[in-house]
Amino acid sequence: MPTEAVIDLRVGGHYRIAFSGHDGEAHEALGHYQEVEPYSRLVFTWSWKTMPERVSRVSITLTPVAGGTQLLFVHDRFFNEQGRINHERGWPEFFASLDGFLQTEQQEA
16 A cells, blocks of 8 residues: 545644555554644644544654754553553554654765
């Protein structure tokens, strides 16, 4: 499955992200934006298309630091403990991919 994102980036706006995991399994996440502060903060709900009743929250805060940006990522308000454990295993893969992408972008700049 190719990665696909539909984003309406405004308070109350919705998003949908479809992607494949490292195992090739298809995933689709969706939610709506609760806070949008350009260049500094995003807060949005998170649920899987297959389990829309299990809504959690993601908060991202960006802070300028000497020569770069610090990213604070919090995913909370899980439906249950197993949901938290599953996401705790999944997010590191995303951040490793993001780090690789940013490293490539820096080298090309």
